[in-house]
Amino acid sequence: MCGRYVMARTTADLVAEAEAEADAHLELRQSWNVAPTSDVPVVLERYVGGPAAGRAAVREIHVARWGLVPGWAADDSVGVRAFNARSETVLEKPTFRDAVFSRRCAVPVQGYYEWKTGPGKTKQPFYVHRTDGALTFFAGLYEWWRDPAKAPGEPGSWLLSTSILTAAAPDPAEIRGARQPEVLGELGELHHRMPVPLTRQGMDAWLDPAARNAGELVHRVVGEARTAAAQWTLKAVDPAVGNVRNDGPELLAAPAAEPDSEPALF
Template sequence: MCGRYVMARASGDLVAEAEAEADANLELRQSWNIAPTSDVPVVLERLLDGAAVRQVHVARWGLVPAWAKDISVGVRAFNARSETLLEKPTFRDAVLARRCAVPMEGYYEWQSGPGGTRKPCYVHRADGKLHWFAGLYEWWADPALAADDPNRWLLSASVITLASPDPEDPSPVLSRLGALHGRMPLPLAGEDLDRWIAPGTLNATAALSLLGTALENAYAAAGEWKIEPANPAVGNVRHDGPWLLDADAEPNETDAEAVLF
């Protein structure tokens, strides 16, 4: 699962690392405690004058399909299970035609302990680079607004997840991931990233093939991650700041509001 994460890169650094263009209205916020329904950056490709152009956009975290009556659908669709993408109406059209990558510096997961206790952990790449997780995006038109209203269109996104590794896996990192939670976000790297976000509509067979390749490489990528204790205050979305990555830090109320970057 992925229900809270960190994305605090400066916008210029994100655009450069994505090798993309920034959307003209790009406005991002640094945050060490991103929760569903927040605005998040996504990387996608669009065909402009016949050429694929990679762009960074801001989307609402929680997929709202075009047929939805209102955006409340997205509250339950911030993650999408890889096994059922083509079966669920919420995600079926997007996996065929609207695939994106969701950049993260790392994400939080809660580890169960004795007596029902739960401790947050921070999962991130050991090399400090961004994760690029497979995602889906959709455009939704608010029926209450006029067709020429610039606020009519909402861009939303979801993160694709897969089953975590076996807790008995010989890799220390993979075994701990498996013990931490039964689900994990689907990482993309290299050609998997390029193929996943390439524009164009696929049929079901081609979409499953594309997804299958990414799934085959997921555990190899995850074996390079680190899992470290995080601050319990991350459980409250009002807390935000780099101190959340320090398990022993005292809550810092001055960092309660994320800052623009």
């Protein structure tokens, strides 16, 4: 699954890595502890002015609330429970099924956090990120929702929201037996679910607004997830990341060593 992540890149950096356009006044908030309901950048493609023969889709960066709110929702509270979308049921669930057919996006992250249960039910957070420091783009969905309490055209009357697609993590035993990259087995030991990272070619296909073969696209990006995840590495980090009020690059520091239970004798 994905419940916290890091996105502290500047708008210019994201524009370059995503090969996208952004409004000149768009400013992204740096965060080392992004949590659901936060405003986050998303990358999507759309036909400016509507689709037309020979008109190419434009790739753009927008800011969306993390937690998808479908257009039919009575209020935006549904988004609190819809920050992840399971790939196995995304085509069927009412919350996601419209978006997966026509409103797909990519959610850029520098890395994400996952907690591993240890002895005595202790939990150690790990930071999962690319070894080369480049951004990972998760397969995502987006929706527009109009607030019925606001007048048409009133500022804030439309809400853009997003959700991250997840899939089953690799089986560690299978990875060891197949001699695949070790990090894939580590992901399976960390959690039984994982967000779906996009390959470059998979991202192009996923974002294409003309594509309506949603089932094939979901199958493709889930199938390619291991290829993208093979570039990841895991790092134990400060447990302070568990408190969403903590936010800063210091969260990526290795956890402090446990003090000796007895003083050393000399």
